Every structure is written in C-alpha cells, then in structure tokens.
Amino acid sequence: MGKDLRELLLAFKNGELDINEIEKLIKLNYFEEIGTELKLDINREFRTGVPEVVYGRGKSIDEIINSTLKLAENNGVALATKIENIEKLCDEIRKMDLKNYEVKINKRAKTLIIKNKNYKIKKIGKVGILTAGTSDIAVAEEAKDTLEVMGVETITSYDVGVAGIHRLFPALKTMIEKDVSCVIVVAGMEGTLPSVVASMIDVPVIGVPTSTSYGIKITPLLTMLHSCSPGIAVVNIDNGFGAGVFAGLIVRRCYRSHGVK
Template sequence: MDNYLNEYRQLFQQIKSGEVNIEQALNQVRNLKFDDLGFAKVDHHRQIRNGYPEVIFSQGKTVEQIKAIVLKLAEKNNNIMATRATREVYEGICEVIEDAEYFEAARIVVVKKRNILVTEKTIAVVSAGTSDIPVAEEAAITAETLGNRVTRVYDVGVAGIHRLFANADTLMSANVLVVVAGMEGALASVVGGMVDKPVIAVPTSIGYGASFGGLSALLTMLNSCSSGISVVNIDNGFGAGYTASMINKL
C-alpha cells in the first residue's frame, strides 16, 4: 500500500511546487483509480481501499483479455493473482510477464512483484476428503499469497473422525480455520465444536446426486449448531482464503 500512498504524496508535492497544474493532477488521479480497457476497468485504487490489488477471475475471460489486465496491473508494480486459471491462461500470462507461477491444484497463477510481510499467526485449511483438496488449495494459496502462514490438514472427514482428532493440536493452535467439505458437509460443525477461533466453512460440489452439486453441504453448514461458523459460497475457496487473511491480520 505504501507505494500507492507515495504516488499520491508525490503528486500533492508537485501541485504544491507548481510542477503540475490542477487539470494535469486530475488526469493522473483518474489513472491512479482505474484504467478503462473497454472490456474491463482495472481497479488500481483497490490496493488503497482493501489492502490488496484487484484479483483476476479468469473463468469466462479470454486469454487475450487476461493478458491485457495483467499488463495493466504490472504497470503499478502490483502482485498479481489470477484465479480459476487453466494452464492455457498461465502460458498466456507467461508470454507477457516474467516470474509467473502456476499452482495447478488451486488453479491459481501468482506473480510476485513485491514482498508482503508474513504474519506470525497461522491459518489452518482443513479438507474433509482428498476430492475436496482443489478447493482447499484455492483457499490455501490465496491466504499464502496475501501474506499468511498456512497449515494444511487434509482428508480428515467425519467418515474416519479419528484422523481429525489426531490433528487436534494443529487445529487448536490456528488463529483462523477454513474447513472445506462436500457430501453432507458435517466436518465444519465438528471443527467448530472443537476450537475457540473463527471457522470459515466452504461447501464443495463433490458428492453423489442427492448432494445437489454442493447444495446439501451448503445447507448443513448454514444450519450448523456450532457457534463461530461463517459460510461462503459453494466451491469458493478464494473467498474463504481472502476472508481468513483479513481476520488473521486484524
């Protein structure tokens, strides 16, 4: 965020010294806020408002559109994250910028242009089954990219609950927990009953027909009797990781 505030500080000093007139300053402020690419308005001001730059949701965008957005974000020396990214998207980004890294399980591309201070406190990302790992990894990579320590506890669903209890110390030492589960989604309630920290529950679309593409898990999590559980949308690992990061940095 400091780089963005420095841009404003420098602009104010230029206005004060007479190097920049009011009209020139207004034009610069417009560019600081967003760039209009026609198909997208790249929000440069989000770093100042929210503490992290705009994240590219790749699904539904063409590779050429994503490349253009990446270039605009890179002009401001932003860290860049593209979610729901295919390998084709990753290869396209590599054509226009160096140092892109692809996390295939999470379907996330990350370009680190500047270092982020990593918090001492830990986020635990917990998955019920191995099939839930892609959504769990989306949450984990998101949280790590935003400057958090992440502990992964995978395949500890209620069908073999002794696996969860074997990791009790890890769960209880975390500052925030993201619990990812498909099928009936019961794991979030169990974890919520074990720990004294916020739990962000993520229902996944994994399951047989009567799970209705994650709706069953979603309803289970929304109706949990465990206190301290918040629920994000089906398969929204990114939203859970982002929210966990905000809580972890309070």
C-alpha cells in the same frame, strides 16, 4: 508500479505536485484500462485491504494473462482464479519473456500468481486450512493461493473428514499450537466437518461447501448454514477465494490491533 493514494498525498504535501496534478493523478490511479473491455481496479487493495483478482471463467487466455500482468505491474503481485483452460495458459506463459516476474501456476486450483521479483510481500499471521476429502483440495488450494498474495502463511491438512474422524485431531492440534487466527474448512457431501471443527477450537471457522457430492449439490451449503456449533461463517459453494479473503482480513485486523500495519 503505480503509487497508492498515501504516496500521492505525501507528494502533494511536500510540494512536489500542485492541486491540478494531484486531482488528475488520483482519478487516474483508480483504474487501468486494457482495450475497450477490461477496466482494472488497481487501487482496490488500498480501499479494501484486498487487491483486485482476475476471475478467469469466461475470459480468454490472453485477457487473463494481460490483466494479471497489468495488476502485478501496478501492485507488485496479482492473482487469477477459476481459469478454465489451465493447460493452454501454461503453454502461453512458457512462450513469454517474464524474466522480471515470478510465476506460479496451480493446475489443481486453476490459479495463476504473478509477482514482480522486486516486490516483497509483507508476511503476517497464520491460517489453518482443512479439507474433508481429497476431492475438496482444489477449492482449498484456491484459498491458500489467495492468502499467499495477502501475505498470510497457511497450515494445511487434507482428507481429514468425518468418514475417518481420527485423522482430524492431530491436524487441529498442530494448528492450535501454531496459533492460527482462524481455520478454513472445505467439505462436500453432507458438509458436516465445519461444525465438528467449530465445536473443538476457540478460533473462527470459515465453512466452504463444495460441489463434491453423490446427490444434491446444495446439501453441504445448507448443512453449514444450519450448523448448531457457533463460530462458523459460510461462503458460497466452491468459493475458496472468498474464504481466503475473509480469513486474510481477520488476520490483518488481529495484527493491526497489536500495532502491526
């Protein structure tokens, strides 16, 4: 597993590395190259608070697995999203000897999480995740898996959209009781659920429009962007990963302000 910049600087301070060694290691510690096409940013989490994630669309199964394994080797845990042929990935993973790793494949979200068994994810905070319908669950699960690798607990309630608005209220009550730092709301069709949620709670709402629709797919995005309820931030269509990252950073900042690193 690679060292982060803090560890390298401490080694230099303690006289374990000279100036030339520290310079070389800092340069090497920022990327890991696989073949001639893949260059992994293994130190992204140290800089930004978010580890590099493997975007699976357009990549071969071998590229996805090799990249995710290399990131897990260096960072302890890694996530791949938007995997196009999830069944083939399952078949290839079954053939591999990964006894030192914990592997989680989410077929609905089309995600892969690989974690070194010796790596402990530090747990901080809670985020609520709501979906308007069951067709939105795949995007919500992508957000959930993103938050999992960031160490954030999720409280989920699915299929609570405006078509049956009475289903929403118990879910919101539970999330407020469990003191979530923000709520991710995933909705397609006309995309009104984030506005309704934001009008009822005092925590930030992250709207995620989905491509679930009978008509024009951009409609839920425009609805969320034009919301009259304040307190909503909106990510792009089907971007569960982006919503998860945004929510995770909110949680980390909340806990850091209370002295938790």
